[in-house]
Amino acid sequence: MADFDRVHLTGLKLNNFRNYANLKIESDRRHLVFAGENGSGKTNILEAVSYLSPGRGLRRASYEEISRNDGNGTWSVFAELNGSNGPVSIGTGIQETAFGPDRQRKVRINGAQSKTSDALLEHAKIVWLTPAMDGLFTGPGSDRRKFLDRLVLAIDPAHGRRVADFEKSMRARNRLLGEEMPDPAWLDAVEIQMSENGVAITLARLELLDLMTGVIVRSSDPDSPFPDAVLSLEGSLEVLAPDMAATDLEEEYGSRLKRSRRADAAARRTLEGPHRSDLLVVHRPKSMPAKLCSTGEQKALLLGIVLAHARLAADLSGQAPILLLDEVAAHLDPIRRAALFDRIEALNCQAWMTGTDRQFFDDLGDRANYWRVADGMANME
Numbered sequence: 147m148a149d150f151d152r153v154h155l156t157g158l159k160l161n162n163f164r165n166y167a168n169l170k171i172e173s174d175r176r177h178l179v180f181a182g183e184n185g186s187g188k189t190n191i192l193e194a195v196s197y198l199s200p201g202r203g204l205r206r207a208s209y210e211e212i213s214r215n216d217g218n219g220t221w222s223v224f225a226e227l228n229g230s231n232g233p234v235s236i237g238t239g240i241q242e243t244a245f246g247p248d249r250q251r252k253v254r255i256n257g258a259q260s261k262t263s264d265a266l267l268e269h270a271k272i273v274w275l276t277p278a279m280d281g282l283f284t285g286p287g288s289d290r291r292k293f294l295d296r297l298v299l300a301i302d303p304a305h306g307r308r309v310a311d312f313e314k315s316m317r318a319r320n321r322l323l324g325e326e327m328p329d330p331a332w333l334d335a336v337e338i339q340m341s342e343n344g345v346a347i348t349l350a351r352l353e354l355l356d357l358m359t360g361v362i363v364r365s366s367d368p369d370s371p372f373p374d375a376v377l378s379l380e381g382s383l384e385v386l387a388p389d390m391a392a393t394d395l396e397e398e399y400g401s402r403l404k405r406s407r408r409a410d411a412a413a414r415r416t417l418e419g420p421h422r423s424d425l426l427v428v429h430r431p432k433s434m435p436a437k438l439c440s441t442g443e444q445k446a447l448l449l450g451i452v453l454a455h456a457r458l459a460a461d462l463s464g465q466a467p468i469l470l471l472d473e474v475a476a477h478l479d480p481i482r483r484a485a486l487f488d489r490i491e492a493l494n495c496q497a498w499m500t501g502t503d504r505q506f507f508d509d510l511g512d513r514a515n516y517w518r519v520a521d522g523m524a525n526m527e
Contacts, residue, residue, distance in 0.1 A: 153270050153465045154496035155195065157226035161239075162217035164190035165522045173515060175228075177490070177497045181504040182519030188500035191524065192274065192470040194223045195498055197238050197251070199272040200263040200299065200306050204470060209240050209251060219247035229269035230465050236266065264303055271300040271459050271467035275452050275474060283427060283436040283444050290425040294379075295347075297455050298354045300467055305350050312343035316416050319403075323411040333407065340419065341400035345392055347420040348383045355379060361454045361461070371482040372450035372489070373443070374430040381423030427451070445477055449486060456493050466495035474499055475506035484509045 152175055160169040165187045171178070180188045189205075193212075196204040203212075213221045222239030237254040240247050253260040255269070273296070282289055298305045319336045322328040355377045362374050382402075386395055402418055403410075410416050427436035429447060436447050452469070460466035469490065475483050487510050490497050501507060504516065504527075516527040 152228075152494050152496060153230060153468060154228050155225055155468065156228060157224075158191075158194065159224040160191075160194050160222070161224075162214040162221045163194055163223060163239075164212060164214065166190065167214060167217075167522065169522075169524060171517070171524060173496075175496065176512075177499065177510065177514040178517065179504070179507045179510065179514045180498070180500045180517045180519050180524065181502065181507075182500075184502060186519045187522060187524075188519045189276070189472050191519070192276075192472050192498055192500060195225070195468065195470055196272060196274055197223050198225055198227070198236055198270060199266050201296075204274045204276055204472070205278075209247075209249075213240065213247070218242065227270055230463065231269055234269050236269065238263070238266075264306065267299070267303040271463070271465070272470065273297070273300060273452060273456060273459075273467045274470035274472070275448065276470075276472040279448065280441070280445060282448060283439070287422075287424040291421070291423060294351055294354070294425045297358075298350050300455070300459050301354055301357070301462060302350050305347070308343045308346050308350070312340060312347060312420065315339040315343065316419070316421065320410070320415060323407060324414065334404075337400050337403040340403060340416075341396045344399055344420050345383065345396045348379075348381070348387060348395075348423070349392060351379055351420070351423070352384065352387055357458055357462075358451075358454050361458045362450075365454070365457065368431070370450075371485045372446050372453065373432075375436070375447050375451050375454075376428040376430050377451070378426045378428075379423055380426050381420065382418055383420060384423060442477070446482065449474070453489050453493070456495060460493060460495070466493045469495055469497040471497055471499045473501060475501050476503070480509075487513070 154175050155173055158171040160166045180191055182188050193203050193205055210219065213219045220240050220242050222237060224237045227234050227236055235256050238251055240251055253263045253266060255265060279293065282293060295305065295309055315336050319333065319340065322333055322336065359377060366374050383395065383399060386398060390398065406417060427447060428434065429436055429439050429443060436444055439447065456467050456469060478486065483506060491513055507514065517524045518527055
């Protein structure tokens with residue numbers, strides 16, 4: 147078993163969150179398994195935990211969608227966490243104002259309001275795997291970029307702000323290019339911001355893949371049910387990055403943006419940059435692109451990547467992330483299920499898992515607490 151501390155939730159309270167008017171869950175260091183029929187609200191519990199990290203949660207839902215149907219538009223998640231910096235109380239959600247529900251979610255840590263949700267990363271890293279990600283290797287590149295950026299964020303807390311700033315600058319540039327006579331000075335300024343953030347995003351992604359490759363190679367096991375993945379990033383900046391200093395790459399990207407103004411204006415979008423990059427994954431034992439692998443092989447590859455990332459996060463910070471695994475066991479054979487549970491335990495992390503069949507988790511034994519979910523309630527078995 148790993149020798150770093152186990153970050154874990156000891157309590158979770160939900161108010162007006164999805165189908166829960168009120169829900170209270172108490173836990174210890176062990177994993178949590180939530181079993182129940184489809185539509186009972188199992189995933190909603192994992193989604194609530196995902197809001198203990200920056201961003202829009204594992205469903206990327208609007209805040210209006212999260213509030214209980216017969217509620218007033220507000221919702222809250224409160225957690226007691228044994229985190230990276232010791233015990234901490236975290237509250238987040240949408241509050242009521244004189245003008246109705248707030249438009250932005252607030253975060254309070256030990257009762258004090260945080261300026262941004264990025265402060266959550268100081269206490270815990272949270273990584274998730276959901277059925278919606280099963281088509282990651284065959285779906286659009288935007289899904290793979292979001293997946294990769296979430297992995298980078300767990301290692302580099304500044305990454306989320308860089309991505310947001312790049313996208314904001316890119317939207318401003320696209321609007322300017324749509325004008326009949328755009329101001330060249332404004333375009334120059336926006337493109338400088340894009341080149342700086344765009345190169346930083348690219349380098350952060352490449353660094354993460356390099357670190358993960360090291361973890362995968364060091365822990366390679368030909369008998370593992372989770373095949374090794376070969377990870378790479380495809381894009382115009384990625385091709386140049388190995389042979390150019392960051393400042394030179396920024397200058398090159400800025401020059402390309404300037405030269406492409408007419409083409410980008412015609413296309414009504416920016417055609418080059420980190421928003422066009424793609425994560426490429428290859429099944430190493432078969433030397434086969436992940437998109438051509440079977441559904442079972444793709445699932446095993448994805449699990450292997452998530453587990454490797456969890457190991458990397460633990461190695462770098464001394465604490466493994468909390469794992470949210472939604473319906474993870476249903477499509478795994480018994481050997482892979484048992485191996486998955488053993489790998490999770492070896493990481494010394496806390497995992498929150500869901501499934502329709504409680505028996506899928508029998509191999510966990512007393513390493514987990516088990517909850518039955520039904521009718522907007524969750525009861526420990």
